[in-house]
Amino acid sequence: MSTARIPPGGFKELGPVNWAISKVGARGIRRPRFSLVNVLGRHRLLFLAWLPQSLYLLGAGKLSRRDAEFVILRVGHLRDCEYELQQHRRLARTRGVDAATQAAIFAGPDADGLTERERTLLTATDEFVVTRGVSPQTWQALSRHYTTQQLIEFCLLTAQYDGLAATITTLGVPLDFPD
Incomplete structure (x- = not known):
């Protein structure tokens, strides 16, 4: 993959809520960082709006x-x-x-x-x-x-x-x- 155009953020870029979500996600995939969350989470409010639908489709939807x-x-x-x-x-x-x-x-x-x-x-x-x-x-x-x-x-x-x-x-x- 090419160089990240928007690098994954840390606590400062993500804010406390998105940073905490990124840590839980990283633990879930057994990695030190969950890059997708650490990048998308840099847009703090949009990430929080997008996440519930994404989680629903991935884990709780009507499709098996x-x-x-x-x-x-x-x-x-x-x-x-x-x-x-x-x-x-x-x-x-x-x-x-x-x-x-x-x-x-x-x-x-x-x-x-x-x-x-x-x-x-x-x-x-x-x-x-x-x-x-x-x-x-x-x-x-x-x-x-x-x-x-x-x-x-x-x-x-x-x-x-x-x-x-x-x-x-x-x-x-x-x-x-x-x-």
């Missing part, structure tokens, strides 16, 4: 955590965002997405070993990221597997991680796992 990781990994792959991929390869393993399944996600909807629902989810993710929408045929297929609330969440989750990948890349957020 496994399906959310399918979407996030596919977006990270499509956007070539190594930061997002590093974070979510690890998290996905804890949510039942093993290395073989991750390889299938990266290979795309036609990869061996995927269920019809998983193929549909990856196809919809590809369409959303590449064309900024989902075709009527794919939407109909997606609707056979997900509720109305889950469909809305799919759109917001995909948009969130697509925008996050662009932000991470643009700001040059340093990797937390540089190995």
